[in-house]
Amino acid sequence: MFMFTAFQTHLVFLFSLSMSIIYGVFSASNLIAPSVVAVIGPQLSMFFSGLLYSGYIAMFIYPYTWSFYTASVLVGIAAAVLWTAQGNVLAINSSDSTIGRNSGIFWALLQFSLFFGNLYIYCAWHGHVHITDKDRQTVFISLTVISLVGCFLFFLIRKPDPESSNSEVSEPLLLFLRDLNSLCYRMPRVLMAFLLISVQACKIFVTKEMLLLSVSIGYTGLELTFYSGVYGTCIGAMTRFGQDAKSLIGISGICIGVGEILGGGVFGMLNKCNRFGRNPVVLLGLITHFVAFYLIFLNIASDAPLAPEAGTDLQAYISPSVGVALLCSFLLGLGDSCFNTQLLSIIGFLFRENSAPAFAVFKFIQSIMAALAFFYSNYLLLHWQLLILVLSGFMGSMTFFMAEWHAESSRRESDYDSI
Template identity: 80%
Template sequence: MTPEGKMLLNIVILGFGFMFMFTAFQTCGNIEQTVIKSFNSTEFHGSGYTSMAIIYGVFSASNLIAPSVVTVIGPQLSMFFSGLLYSGYIAMFIYPYTWSFYTASVLVGVGAAVLWTAQGNVLAINSTDNTIGRNSGIFWALLQFSLFFGNLYIYFSWHGHVHITDKDRQTVFISLTVISLVGCFLFFLIRKPDRQPSPSEVTESLLQAESIESVESSPRPGLCSQALDAFLQGCKIFVTREMLLLSTSIGYTGLELTFYSGVYGTCIGAMTGFGKDAKSLIGISGIFIGIGEILGGGVFGMLNKSQRFGRNPVVLLGLVTHFVAFYLIFLNIASDAPLAPEAGTDQQAYITPSVAVAMLCSFLLGLGDSCFNTQLLSIIGLMFRENSAPAFAVFKFIQSITAALAFFYSNYLLLHWQLLILVVAGFLGSMSFFVADWFAESARRQSDYDSI
C-alpha cells in the first residue's frame, strides 16, 4: 500500500472508531435529560444539563494537560483509555446514582480533552497540505453517522412510549455501552504513517545536515520535558493572532453544539402539540441532524479536495443555514420547552406546532454545524501542522468552555433568549473566521513565494 493510501486508511479507521463511540455518547447526551425526568427515585437528584456543564467545564480545563498526555503515551493509547471513560459514563445510566452520575461526568470531561487532542494529532500527521481538507470532511462525515444509527435505535425502542420505564432505560444503555467499547478497540487498527516529506521539509533537512551528528549525540529529552514542552506550545498557540481570531468562531461551535445535542431534543420531547410520539421524535430529530452533518462533511470535504472553493463561502453558508433554523425554531417551539417538566408544555409559539418544520430545523442545524467544524478542522490542521496536538487542544479548550457555559444557562433561560445568544455569537464568529482565513492564505502565498 502506498504511503498516501495508508494515511487515508488511518483516517477511515479513525472515523469508524469515533462513529461507534459517539453513536453511544451522542445518543446518550440527546436523551439523558428526558430519561432523568422519567426516572423516579429518592436516591437520584441529577440534572442532564448540569452533568453536561460539568463535562464541558472539566473538558476545557483538562485541555491544558491533554497535549502532555498525548505526547507521553501517544495518540493511540490516549484515544483508547479516553474511550473507556466514555463507556463508563454511558454504563452509569444502567443503575444511576447521583454521586456516580456527577463523578462520571468529571471523568469523561478529562477523557474528552485527551481524546479530541489525540484525534487532531492523528488527523494532522496522516494528512498533507493537499489532503487535510478532504480528510477533515471524511472524518466528520463518518463521525456524524453516529447521530443516524443511535437515534434510529431510540426511535424504534421508544415509539409510542409516553413514559420511559426502568427496563426501557436499561436496555438502551446496555446496548450503547457495548457499541462504545467496540469503537475503543478499533483505535488499535491505526498504524503509524509513512509520510512523504514535503519540499519545505526536504529543504529544512538539507539545511540541518551539518548538525546531525551533534543532535544524535545529545541526550534525548525525558517524558517530563516533552510534556512540559507540549504544554508551553499550547500556551504560545493560544495567544497567536490566528488562534485569537478563530476563538470567536470556535466558541460559537461550542454554543450551538450544546443547543443541537442537548437542548433542542429536550424541547421536541416536551411539546405536547406533537402528540403522544413526542418522546420518540427526539430520535428522529437526531437522525435529521446526522443527515445534515453527513451531507455537509461529505460535500465540503470534496470541495476542499478540489481547492476550487475557499473556506469562507462554506462558513457563510453555515451561518445562513443556522439563522434560518433559529428563526423557524422560534416560530415553532414554545419558549418554555427547555425547562418544561416530564408532562411537557401545552404552550404554543407563533405557529401551530409542526413536526415537519421541527425536523427541517434539525437537518439545518446539522448542516450548518458541519460547515463550521470541517472548515475549522481544516484551517487549524493547516496553520499549526508542526504543533497539531497543542493546537487542537486549544481548539477544544475554547469550544468546551463555551459549551459548558451554554449547558449551565440552559437550566435557566427560556428558548428565545438562547436563540438570541446563538444569533449574535454566530455572526461575530463568522466575521472573525473570514479575517483569520485571509491571514492564513496570505501566509501560505508568502511561503510559496519564498520557496520559489
C-alpha cells in the first residue's frame, strides 16, 4: 500500500511509450525473477526491489532524459522480482482454506494506494492552472519518503519455519544479516538455481491449468492498461466536461481505488466460506466490466484516447456526464478486483509447491499484454479498444471457468484419497 501509493500516483505524469518500456522489461525479467527469489529469499527480494522503486520515484525530483529511461528499465526488473516474491509470500503464509481470503485482503490493502495517492494529488494541485517545478518536487519528495517507508516495512513480514515455530522470533535486523550472510555462501549455486527454476517455470507454463488461465491473465493485462492509463486520459481530454476535466483524472483514480478496495474486501470475506467457488466472482467481474464498457462507449468520444493534450469537442451517443464517467471508474475497479483476487487465489492453490515460478509466469503474461495495450492505445480509437476488451474478457472468463472446474475436481479427488 505504501509503495504503490507512490508508484501508482506518478502514473498520471507518464506517457504510453515509457509505460511500454516498463512493462516490456517487466515481462522479460519474469524469466529471471524466480531464480532471484529462490537464491536470496522473498523478503530480501521485496526489499531490494522496493529500493529500486523508491529510486525511480526520486528520479522525478530532478528528471533527465537518460535517468528517466534508465530508471524505467530498472523498475521493470524490480517489478518482476517484487511481484514474484509477493506471490511466494502469499502462498507460503496461506493454506488451501485461507488462500482466497488472504488474496482478497492483500488486494484490498494494495488498492488503498489508488485512493490515498489520487486524493493527495487532487488536494495538492486542485485549482492550479500551471504546475511549477517546486510543486512537482514537493510531491515527489513526499512520494519517495512514502515508498521508502513501505520498503522497510517488508522486514516485518513473518517467515514461516515449522522447525523453529516454538523458538523466540529473531529481530528483523538479525534476520537481514543472517540472510545476507547465507547469500554469500550460496552464490556459486546461483547459475544452477536459475537453470532449474527456469525449466520449472517453462513446465508450469505449458500445463493445462496455466494455459487455460493465461487467457484470463492476458485480459487483466489489457484492462490494467485501460483503467490505469487510457481511461483517465479520455476523461481529461473531454472538453465538454468543462475546465475541471483534468482534475477529474484524480477523482477517477479515487473511484477506481474505491471499487478495488470494496471488491478485494468483500470477495476476501466470501472466499472464507468458498462454498460456491471462484467462478461466480469472475462472472460478476465480467458483467461489471461489460456494463462499464457499454457506458463508456455511450459517454466518451471515440477520439478521446488520441487527443490527451488538445482535447476533443466531439460527443458520443449521449450528452457527456461526469457522474456516468466516475461510475464507470468505480465499475472498472470493482471488476478488476474480481479477476485479480480469484487469479491470485487459484494460482496459489494449484501451484503451492512451486509458487514463485507460477507467479512469475502470471506476471510475465500480464505484463507483456499490458505493454502491448500501451502500444496500441496510441493508435486505436476508443470503440476499437473497448471491442478488444469485450472479446478478450469473454474468452478469459470462459477459460477461467474451465480451469476452476478442473481445480475443483482435483481437490475432490485429493480429499477422497486422503479419506
